[in-house]
Amino acid sequence: MRLAPHWRVRAQRLQLRGEVCQCCGERLFPPRDVCPACHQPADKPFAFCGEGTVYSFSTVYEAPKGYERFAPYTIALVRLKEGPLVTAQLTDIDPADVRIGLPVEMVTRVLREEGEDGMVIYGYKFRPLLEREVAGTEARE
Numbered sequence: 001m002r003l004a005p006h007w008r009v010r011a012q013r014l015q016l017r018g019e020v021c022q023c024c025g026e027r028l029f030p031p032r033d034v035c036p037a038c039h040q041p042a043d044k045p046f047a048f049c050g051e052g053t054v055y056s057f058s059t060v061y062e063a064p065k066g067y068e069r070f071a072p073y074t075i076a077l078v079r080l081k082e083g084p085l086v087t088a089q090l091t092d093i094d095p096a097d098v099r100i101g102l103p104v105e106m107v108t109r110v111l112r113e114e115g116e117d118g119m120v121i122y123g124y125k126f127r128p129l130l131e132r133e134v135a136g137t138e139a140r141e
């Protein structure tokens with residue numbers, strides 16, 4: 001197993017990045033450079049807080065190639081606190097415990113492994129929101 005060079009995954013590991021429309025304030029995820037609400041250019045980077053709630057979900061039993069070891073797993077449509085809907089895999093939860101409205105937060109996890117040398121691909125997933133005693137100790141860029 002080989003890890004991707006740190007610099008390639010750093011930004012994605014720390015934050016869920018999208019864009020904000022400077023015309024109407026709409027938050028965009030994923031970034032698409034044109035605001036869907038007012039059709040003006042939207043290219044100002046915006047970092048989402050990474051928290052949201054489960055809007056809908058479905059459990060995958062027959063996983064596509066590269067994802068077999070996660071099956072069964074749950075793919076959810078997550079409504080971010082800032083508004084956009086994001087599709088992502090849920091983690092750290094039994095598929096039977098997933099419900100609409102469940103508070104979740106983004107975490108960085110191994111998405112899949114690729115190739116003969118097991119190149120590890122990182123990406124975001126969502127897990128049930130944890131109660132924390134102290135926040136703000138995570139590394140910043």
Ligand code: ZN
Binds near residue numbers: 021
């Ligand atoms: Zn706009």
